[in-house]
Amino acid sequence: MKVGIVGAGMVGSAAGYALAMQGAASEIVFCDRNADLAAAQAEDISHAVPFVSATVVRAGPYQALRDAAVVILAAGVGQKPGESRLELLERNVAVFRAVIDDVLAVVPDTILLVATNPVDIMTEVATRLSGLPPERVIGSGTILDSARFRSLISRHLDIAPQSVHAYVLGEHGDSEVLAWSNAQAGSSPVTDFAEQMGRPITAEIRAAIDDGVRNAAYRIIQGKGATYYGIGAGLARIVRAILNDQRDILSVSMLMEEVQGVGQVALSLPRIVGRRGIVASLMPTLDADELDALARSARTLKERGAGLVFDKR
Ligand SMILES: NC(=O)C1=CN([C@@H]2O[C@H](COP(=O)(O)OP(=O)(O)OC[C@H]3O[C@@H](n4cnc5c(N)ncnc54)[C@H](O)[C@@H]3O)[C@@H](O)[C@H]2O)C=CC1
Ligand SMILES: CC(=O)C(=O)O
Helix, strand or coil, X not given: CEEEEECCCHHHHHHHHHHHXXXXXXXXXXXXXXXXXXXXXXXXXXXXXXXXXXXXXXXCCXXXXXXXXXXXXXXXXXXXXXXXXXXXXXXXXXXXXXXXXXHHHHCCCCEEEECCCCHHHHHHHHHHHHCCXXXXXXXXXXXXXXXXXXXXXXXXXXXXXXXXXXXXXXXXXXXXXXCHHHCEECCEEHHHHHHHCCCCCCHHHHHHHHHHHHCHHHHHHHHHCCCCHHHHHHHHHHHHHHHCCCCEEEEEEEEXXXXXXXXXXXXXXXXXXXXXXXXXXXXXXXXXXXXXXXXXXXXXXXXXXXXXXXXXX
């Protein structure tokens, strides 16, 4: 199946590379206002393909998106060192206003997969600008934060990250909520497992993991200007769940009627993802502090997105 990627910069190209390496799509098409960049990324990635898959990778104008089952939106500006994701909002809304009509004119029934930051509010923006049902406009949300969380827990416990089941909820950003209370290692609560392994999760370890997750992007951007391998793999994971109708449970973002008393807000919860997009949203059992933090995160997003005005499609 064909996957479109609008925005052929670091994130878009990393997603395209991950998809091509996994042979997850039969065809990948890059579109970018910088057509030379899109063509160069497609050509470069296509040279990796003969080693592992048969994916056709090319670049083109929006018309080349025709029949794409999923279109990844990775166009827009990223954070400068020290800048928050929320500070990007107005600049990236302007980009989506320029892009979404052109995409929808070619693939009106596609699934949009939003990566551009601030990804939760941009998911709401893409939903409103496109007029698509919310379950067909998926934000990568905290899929990357959950991977960071699982990675750091697994390193502490000295087990494989795939054996850790743990989610980050709420905003993909500063107010995100690490759901410690229902994190599992194998079939045990992560704290019980840690005790059994003689590697208890002390307050210091918990604080270090929280910092490792919450501030990862700031550190990486300080060091190399942008983050892209992690989100590239995360986007490929979501695309696989859609194309293969896998019904995976992933922490992704979607515009919701109501979360913790906040109406019409997009944020991440664990959700079942399959061929129709988001099939169901799940509210995990959280402790009181986590529920408060989730409500705060929802309010932060709602307040930052207030004032954006959209024409109805
Ligand atoms: N959701 C997540 O977990 C993550 C999201 N991001 C976000 O992804 C976005 C892209 O980041 P990078 O790829 O590093 O940036 P980049 O600057 O490398 O690439 C952005 C691309 O968008 C293109 N673009 C801009 N306006 C356009 C328009 N109107 N039409 C078509 N193309 C347009 C640019 O030409 C450029 O090639 C940023 O908003 C960044 O914050 C980055 C990392 C993780
Ligand atoms: C940049 C960004 O959103 C991240 O790496 O989490």
